[in-house]
Amino acid sequence: MEEIGHWIGGKRVAGRSGRTADVYNPATGEVQAKVALASAAELDAAVQAAAKAQVAWGATNPQRRARVLMKFVDLLNRDMDKLAEALSREHGKTIPDAKGDVVRGLEVVEFCIGAPHLLKGEYTDSAGPGIDMYSMRQPIGVAAGITPFNFPAMIPMWKLAPAIACGNAFILKPSERDPSVPLMLAELLQEAGLPDNILQVVNGDKEAVDAILDHPGIGAVGFVGSTPIAQYIYERGCANGKRVQCFGGAKNHMIVMPDADMDQAADALVGAGYGAAGERCMAISVAVPVGDETADRLIEKLVPKIEKLKVGPYTAGNDVDYGPVVTAAAKANIERLVQSGVDAGAELVVDGRGFSLQGYEDGFFVGPHLFDKVTKDMEIYKKEIFGPVLSTVRAQSYEEALSLAMDHEYGNGTAIFTRDGDTARDFANRINIGMVGVNVPIPVPLAYHTFGGWKKSAFGDLNQHGPDAFRFYTRTKTVTARWPSGIKEGGEFTIPLME
Numbered sequence: 001m002e003e004i005g006h007w008i009g010g011k012r013v014a015g016r017s018g019r020t021a022d023v024y025n026p027a028t029g030e031v032q033a034k035v036a037l038a039s040a041a042e043l044d045a046a047v048q049a050a051a052k053a054q055v056a057w058g059a060t061n062p063q064r065r066a067r068v069l070m071k072f073v074d075l076l077n078r079d080m081d082k083l084a085e086a087l088s089r090e091h092g093k094t095i096p097d098a099k100g101d102v103v104r105g106l107e108v109v110e111f112c113i114g115a116p117h118l119l120k121g122e123y124t125d126s127a128g129p130g131i132d133m134y135s136m137r138q139p140i141g142v143a144a145g146i147t148p149f150n151f152p153a154m155i156p157m158w159k160l161a162p163a164i165a166c167g168n169a170f171i172l173k174p175s176e177r178d179p180s181v182p183l184m185l186a187e188l189l190q191e192a193g194l195p196d197n198i199l200q201v202v203n204g205d206k207e208a209v210d211a212i213l214d215h216p217g218i219g220a221v222g223f224v225g226s227t228p229i230a231q232y233i234y235e236r237g238c239a240n241g242k243r244v245q246c247f248g249g250a251k252n253h254m255i256v257m258p259d260a261d262m263d264q265a266a267d268a269l270v271g272a273g274y275g276a277a278g279e280r281c282m283a284i285s286v287a288v289p290v291g292d293e294t295a296d297r298l299i300e301k302l303v304p305k306i307e308k309l310k311v312g313p314y315t316a317g318n319d320v321d322y323g324p325v326v327t328a329a330a331k332a333n334i335e336r337l338v339q340s341g342v343d344a345g346a347e348l349v350v351d352g353r354g355f356s357l358q359g360y361e362d363g364f365f366v367g368p369h370l371f372d373k374v375t376k377d378m379e380i381y382k383k384e385i386f387g388p389v390l391s392t393v394r395a396q397s398y399e400e401a402l403s404l405a406m407d408h409e410y411g412n413g414t415a416i417f418t419r420d421g422d423t424a425r426d427f428a429n430r431i432n433i434g435m436v437g438v439n440v441p442i443p444v445p446l447a448y449h450t451f452g453g454w455k456k457s458a459f460g461d462l463n464q465h466g467p468d469a470f471r472f473y474t475r476t477k478t479v480t481a482r483w484p485s486g487i488k489e490g491g492e493f494t495i496p497l498m499e
Contacts, residue, residue: 002033004179006203007186008046010196016042021176021205026092026324027313029362035179038204040211043171046200047217050142050169053197058139058167062116065165069113071192076106079188083181087152088314090178092323092364093276095314098153104444105157108465111447115165118470131482137474139167140219140243144212146233147182148225149175149326150279150386156182158451159222160199162469164189168220172201173212177326179203213237220473222464223247224281226384227410227456234459245460245472247453249384250281250412253405254441255427256289256298257398257418264439265417266301272415272441273390274309274368277322279330281457282413282435282442285385286374287392288401295394299349299372302390306350306368311388312357324364325387331364334387338369341380341391347372352388376404384410398423406432412453415441434458 004023005014015036023033038046057065076083084098091098112118121135145159156172163170174182186201202208212218213236220243223233227248237244254272256265272284287302289295312320325331335353342348352367366387374381374391381391395401405414415437416427424438434453437443445451445466452463462468 001031004033004035004183004203006036006038006042006046007183007199007201008197009049010190012183015203023090023177023179024327024364025089026326027315027360027363027365029328029364032089033180035176035203037176038202038208038211040207043202043204043208043211044215046171046202047142047215049197050171050200051217053195054139054141054167054169057169057195057198058141060167062119062165062167065167066113066115068189068193069109069115069161069165072189072194073106073109073113075188075192076102076109079184083153083184086180086184087178088323090180091149091152092326093279093314094320094323095317097276097322098314101151102153105151105154105161107447108158109161111465112161112165112469115470118467119166119474121476127480128482130484131480133478133480135476135478137166137470138477140473140475141168142171142218143168143220143222143473144171144173144218146173146209146212146221146223146225147175149177150276150281152178152181153185155224156185158465158469160185162465163220163473164194164198166470166473168473169198170200171212171218172199173204173208174201176203176205209233210236213242214240216240219243221245222472224464230459231456243472245458245462245464247281247458247464248456249410250283250453250457251286251381251384251408251410252282252284252413252415253286253288253408254284254414255395255398255401255405255416255418256287256294257416257420257423258291258294259419260294260417261419262297262301266298266305268415268417268441269302269390270305270309274306274322274388277325277366278388279325279386280442282444284415284441285389285391286381286404287390288395288404289392290395290398290401292394292396295372295392299370299392302370303350306370306390309368311355311365311367313360313363322388325366326364328364330386331366334366334385334389337380337383337385337387338389341371341374341378344378344380346374346378346380346391376407402427402430406430409456410453411455412457413437413443415439415443434463
């Protein structure tokens with residue numbers, strides 16, 4: 001059986017800890033590979049090598065660093081099919097969805113090609129008599145990223161591209177559930193001209209994570225995952241003096257006003273709620289129709305669309321709407337939460353329980369579920385399910401719908417569907433959530449804006465990608481310079497005093 005190792009020193013290397021984890025094919029439930037789990041000593045060796053290589057890389061002209069990323073973009077496009085197939089094989093998402101994963105990462109790489117402009121500092125001429133002041137953005141040194149299973153191409157690129165463009169070396173600890181694509185990205189970056197040791201890919205579990213958080217040679221850490229782990233990483237990393245940004249869970253609400261285009265709203269909910277089997281931090285998991293009449297019309301539109309969803313393996317091509325969830329444990333957790341909703345009295349309008357696919361009975365497939373008449377005290381409302389489950393919470397007024405989203409502990413994304421510009425503007429201004437869609441169900445910003453939630457969805461004061469990424473991966477140094485401007489008789493300098 002294949003054993004997947006690490007990427008250290010510009011090549012694939014075997015693990016030395018003796019510990020491994022299973023990598024599954026989610027469609028069949030079979031173990032298809034073993035992935036090495038790094039020890040603290042292996043992580044330390046990677047960091048030490050990265051720190052040595054970073055000195056020359058940080059001194060490299062930003063335009064030359066950007067050229068590496070330009071070539072990387074070409075290679076990503078060249079190998080798109082190969083990357084998507086490897087991603088789908090380990091994650092389970094459909095090929096079109098897997099290609100979207102790669103493309104949204106690629107877009108951030110494209111943005112980072114603008115590093116020469118984004119790294120420019122500021123300059124003030126004659127801040128005082130004969131005095132100039134200027135600032136520089138300089139790299140942190142060695143940074144690290146701890147990335148999740150649900151976007152094994154996109155989120156690693158969100159982390160590594162700006163870090164490398166800023167002149168840092170980067171340690172990537174991807175999810176051990178689908179480790180192949182991050183290693184393929186490292187190979188493509190090497191082919192694009194990235195020097196050895198600037199990117200290290202270290203596979204591992206909590207031992208590797210803790211080693212990253214405790215290592216004195218790592219200056220910045222980024223994370224995406226669940227809220228409890230995000231908070232743990234943030235607190236431990238900060239306690240060790242690191243710059244840390246962590247993004248956690250979500251419970252994204254979509255408000256449907258009575259004047260909304262109901263067909264448009266229903267289509268949006270199906271795509272946003274069930275795409276990628278609901279394993280997206282920006283998935284819509286709560287529909288909030290305003291008024292019982294609106295709710296009835298929405299449910300009537302949703303049911304046939306959901307019942308027509310095709311669930312299957314990625315190898316079925318375009319005939320599949322979504323694939324399996326990532327592990328048997330994830331499937332069991334979703335099924336437990338669905339049952340808790342039934343037990344709490346929510347109405348299960350579309351029942352996906354007991355879903356089985358002929359020939360793939362051992363796969364981690366979950367049928368689509370639609371709940372109606374969910375209340376905010378229910379577990380299925382409070383918790384992030386991370387599966388193909390949509391809950392409908394009926395609100396009797398716009399203010400009640402607004403308060404539902406505002407009072408929830410998560411604040412990642414939200415949306416409103418309406419034809420009324422005044423209502424949409426009020427919603428966008430008042431909502432205490434980081435990313436807002438107006439007639440857009442998954443409001444993920446493009447690469448040149450920043451991505452980040454509020455409340456318990458995010459820890460740290462800077463977001464991912466966009467200009468914030470260049471702020472996060474650099475330190476600002478400000479220089480005040482004064483040059484002698486006059487010479488006294490006898491050759492002595494006259495230095496003017498600052499005013």
